Amino acid sequence: MAPAACPAHEMKRRLVLRLGLAQLINWGVSFYIPGAFAAAIIQDTRWQAGLVHAGLSLALLVMGLVSPLSGGWIERWGGRRVMCAGSLLNAAGCLLLAGSGTACQYLAAWLVLGVGMRLSLYDAAFATLAALLGPDGRKAMVQVTLFGGLSTSLFWPLGGWLADTFGWRAGLTCFAVSALLGWALLLGLPGQPPAQAKQPTAIAAMPLPRVPARLYGLAMALTAFLASGLSAHMTSLLASHGLPTALAALWGVGQVGARLADCLQRRSLPALHLNLWVGVALPACFALGLVGLGSAPLAGLFVLAYGALNGLATLLRASLPLELFATEGYAQALGRLLAPAFLLAAVAPWVYALVRSQAGDMAMLWLSLAIALGVLSSAVALHRLRRAGP
Template sequence: MQASFQGWRVVAGAFLLAVFAWGIGFYGPGIFIATLAENRGWRLGLLSAAVTWHFLVAAALVAGLPDWHRRWGIAAVTRAGALASAAGLLGWGFGHLPALLFAAATLTGMGWALTSGAAINAMLSPWFERRRPAALAMAFNGASAGGILMVPLWAWLIAGFGFGTATAVVAALLLAVVWPLAGRVLARVPAEYGQQPDGRVGAAPPAPPAAPARSRGALLRDPLFRALSLAFALGLFAQMGLVTHLISLLVPALGPRGAGLAMALVTVFALLGRTVTGWVLPAGRRRRWAAAATFAVQMAGSLALVSAGGSVPLLLAGCALFGLGVGNLLSLPPLIVQAEFPSAEVGRVVALMQAINQALYAFAPAAFGLLREAAGAEAALWVTLALQGVAGVLVLRRRG
């Protein structure tokens, strides 16, 4: 008797991994900055530099992820990422010298590289072809859940037990969940169950000889890769800059509690937008049009924010529209790559794109902060809108 299709079990495992990966590697640094600035009086500039270093370390490492998966296997690499994140958390929590933050940020950056977007794509690729948009959308919804679940958990632990204990508890939870998950679920492939991608039955047809995957240098010279990578790098730069500063932009009109609820609205609409797109996304090159539509929706959100003038309905509408695109900018790049690049290159292309994106958006919070100081919040929002527009045009180009 044939076993039921195991691919959705892998999706569930990738979802859980994403909860921890984003709860620590993406949402965590902002919490670390606020906590250490308040409790220890450390300079915001130093703390922000450590967070930038966290993302730059990840950008430097993630391009090599496909090679490490081939050499050591997904389970071992994922476990190494969990160990690095756990050790880095302890460094953030118990390092009482500011200089030690950069050692901690190096470790959490390593963990983020080994457990985030490119890793999740690699886990699901053997299991899904036609249904990959839905599978990736469901797995990446763990990123949104990481914000919904982990941020309140961080706040509760820090308020009740202190920052050091909070990092120790989250590190222990991370290892308790991800270590067995990596070996039992995430490292499995369809052949171990006698299955094929998407749950197809019967013997798999012989695969045609595949051309060798191009080197990273060759990919960087490919106009198709450059245009696609630049589009999402600009879009994510704009997104990261706005997300980082959004609460402070909303507080004057909504108050601290209202601004927090508006950020929750962004997260909820990110989850909604990614889920709907994943289930209805067309195949092939039309995925680029879905990406262009995502940038257009985010432009509408930015326009609502810049035009609000203190209007609460417009501010909330802007948050909702902006949020609809937040999740898609994470899940659409690997889907476009799947449709347009040879299968042997997909993992390397996705990892290299993620490295470029992170290297750029690591500087977005500081760049937008400087722009706000120099020209005001309205100017920063207009720059966000312009970058989203450029990204929407670039994503439709297939020649560099």
């Protein structure tokens, strides 16, 4: 039965299932490729580890450059077409990686993946849900992220097994086939929502309220910088203090757990209030990290807490614009305001590595605490601004 003919709740359930499974696949076959295949690629090609890992940073830079355009594409052609194109680009990028024989070919494949990632991952999915469901799409966004949060649990071990059994090139070819499965899932999404179908003219770029837009963009850029920098160094940070590296797995547990808790609430906390709570908790979390690296239980609590806060930050990335801006301008707002977040995420691992090599692990955590205070300042400013008036 066509989605339009289904009852509203049934259409929403199918929409979440298709988008969620597509997110599970597209994250695994793009962003998480280095975690699955980097070691095998380095061993086989003898390329420098920095070069192999630079591919993802290059893709993040491309995502930042493409981001201001992506919102307009979604509003002009619809989320289904744009996300399908992203999945096909992910498949092409995996095939190009599998066939790369030189460093230039390898990095060129990541350029393709960068465009595919921007058109197929969370932010495109959030814009699609906002267009289809309007302000009621927050719960569906949370549910979709639960699928995406499981991607490492599936694709890292799968990629490792494929690399060990058949080689990394064959493994990436299998990932390309998986991306085509994501494309097939996205083909079943509804087309334009009825309200837009009656207005075939393209939506003009929506002017955004300047101060809320800047505060939102700043908060998302800072949280993206934190997540990217810490994810690149968390395992080695634990190991350098004699702690079990298995504690790093608590990051994913906290992330999925926080999203699940939000999803199970009968009435969700308004995004602006949740943003304030996350802003307050982030500095406390890094203060715990500064004093807790000498103890496995405290270090585990730090990793778990930061994972939970990072999971909530991903939800805020999607839900805050629903309260700050008009729904009709959602896709373009995300496209323009998240561009700095992708650019900062690309350079964060290098900045953290520089700080760590020059001043040590504690300096890296002090830097994180300073950035967390910046997130808190933006959250307080946004909350006060909205209390002062519309």
